[in-house]
Amino acid sequence: MDELMAAMVLSTLSCSGHSSAHQEAAAPPMDTGSSEHSDDGSCGYWSIGHPHSSPGSFSPKADSDSDQVTPPDEGLVMELNEVLFDEPAPRRLKASYRCLWPSCAKELTTMVGIKRHIRTTHLCRGGEHERCSPSEEDFYYTEVNQWEQALTQHGRSPSPLSPPSPPPPSPSPPTLSRSAPSISSLWQVQSEHSYQVLTNVDYPKCVPVLPQSVAVRVRSVSVGEHWLQHQGSLCRSVRASATAPLHAEKIRSEAKKCRKVYGIEHREQWCTACRWKKACQRFLD
DNA sequence: CCTGCCGGGTA
């Protein structure tokens, strides 16, 4: 059901114009040979030639945002900039950072402090494995101040991702400034496919080992893969439903029938219909 | 590949 809906939405997004055009071109409703080639060709062309047609349209804008410090309509970027340049925000009343480790509720007033606390007490025990994961501490503390309240009011549970605030002593501002907009653009994509928000929400807790930029990039690739993967079935299903919507939907039953239950070597035990290669009447769906 | 089964065949 949901998959169908998503498929419809995706199809209308990706190859709406082409599908309709072909639908008109392929006026005879019983053609399986001619329209198939053209349709498949067009869909393949769309999915391969323009993989970023719908989701990628966000990226250029995001890049420009990251390069320029223009005040966009995003509150997240503003907050990021504020933290990046360490502006003395006048409304910062009391900012504190709380450790999110399962049975630790330590609160510190500085980000450096909380990071050091997490690194030394929870993560790799001091300096033994300093290189195990670059900024893993980011996932284990949350920021408690006015901004977080504003953010949570906007409808998202207080996930530790909300403060992706890079630490001031962090030695890599360019990668951060590039990773932040990608997050926002991804969220736009997810708002369209809201079923994927789940994966986004729980990844900071379940897979905290990945550093931020890597995690984001990997997930974006997976999203793209899913999108690509769906394209084929999409175009096929759309074509099927467009060519033959008159008959009832043929949903192949997934139940095991006599052939699979008894095996070909025990064909005598099959029901007669199965023996005659007809619709099974013993294991009805 | 395999499975389920429709359409069409034979006696």
Add this chain to the structure above:
DNA sequence: TACCCGGCAGG
């Protein structure tokens, strides 16, 4: 009617 099989869609 009973029985069989080619071929197809879908996994």
